[in-house]
Amino acid sequence: MNRDQVRKSFIELIKPYVRIEQPESIQDSSLLVDDLKVNSTRFVDIILETEDKFKIRIDAETDMDRFERVGDAIDFICEKTVAA
């Protein structure tokens, strides 16, 4: 899976959690909580769905800061999937 494919797939995954009028405006620079208004309580669900969808393991202690910004999360998933 190349980066564009991961990006498309990850954005589809987070859309139900996004609380903005135009979810199509999601950018790599968007912050999930501050810009996309994702309820921070639901962060753990995004992590679990990401694990399932990309068949990777995300460490809740060390990897969570990689999920603050959309582009960083996509890069993280790419690294993990390549590594796998």
Add this chain to the structure above:
Amino acid sequence: MTVNRVVITGMGIVAPNAVGVEAYRRALCEGKSGISHQPQMKELDFGCQVAGVPDISDRIGDAFWDTELLRNSNSSMKYALIASVDCWRDAGLQLPRRDSETDWSTAAIIGTSGGGIDTIGELVVPEVEARRVRRLGSSAAERVMVSCMSACVGGLLGLGGPVTTNSSACSSGTEAIINAYWMIREGRMDRVLAGSSEPASIHTWACLDAMRVTMRKSNDSPEKAARPLSATAGGLVPSAGAGILMLENLASAQARKARIYAEVLGGYSNSGGQRNGGSTTASNPEGIQRCVREALEVAKTRPLEIDYINGHLTGTGADTKEIRCLSAALERTLAEMPWVNATKSLIGHGLGASGSMESVATMLQLAHGFIHASINCEDFHPEIAELAPRVPQASIPAKSRIALKTSFGFGDVNSCAVFSRWDD
């Protein structure tokens, strides 16, 4: 102290035999059973393999659902949300946007017996025991709360009054309506969404099955299984669903020209204290009679004014006891009793949801002038044979003015509400 009159201005229903008020009215008129064979109960070797489970598949596409709400709702939450949204719209109100102002003058009291238990049984216990705690996700905590239904409804509608869940087993639904009545009567709220919701939980039903209080003799004929008042009644048929009613201050209802179904004249809840033959699972007859008399006292209604009783009547040995208690409380012989029917003959025993689903049935019968069939009692119980002519076995037209709704529950708890037809 201000004493406000309390009226019903909206209703919503998710019942095993119909979803939606108009469909429910038709189902009641037709004597339609909502009891069906349940393959899972058969597979798990239940004695009783029939139950009443609402079909909400057509309602999951409604615009108020978003992916997050749908994913984070268990069955009792879904039933309560659908019934509450229907009730809200039926009351002539617009669904608020998620970013609307809080509605400080509306409350919600949504009762249950086992709200959240489906999430506990189907998700939490299996995942925890498999050492997969992190896989529970963020919303399990919201779904295992007994108050999961009132919480999700309050959030969707932006309610700013008390948003709470009462739990008194199978008395919960009627008790919620009575509690809401007092809230409005005393001027503490203008409107209260009141009712109850019960999950379709195999685990709750298993406990009833283990007690041997469920019907085991009708697995091959589900529609004949719920048999209140019958000589061959062999136990209750478990079911699930929700009934929600909008109770409103009469002045508020009239000011906004709301349609009024009925008036809540009063109600009363008590317990028999598990004395005098009462126990955790049986009623003290004196408790029931006091509850009826006190409800009539609050409603300023004389026993002879009652035209119709929507009984608790579960299809167990308690039916004849209930009828004798009602007869004694109203000081009317069995032959002199008002019309009596058992909505449970059509929808099974909705446990915590029973009182509200049956109250919606009561309102519809008052408003539309009929008494629905109490089915499956063609072999009427011989101990109360004199009552038989007062229990319609086919739907009949009847212009009842005042109705009594009774609900009783484990813990020897009782709730009785008195409703009056509304004539413009």
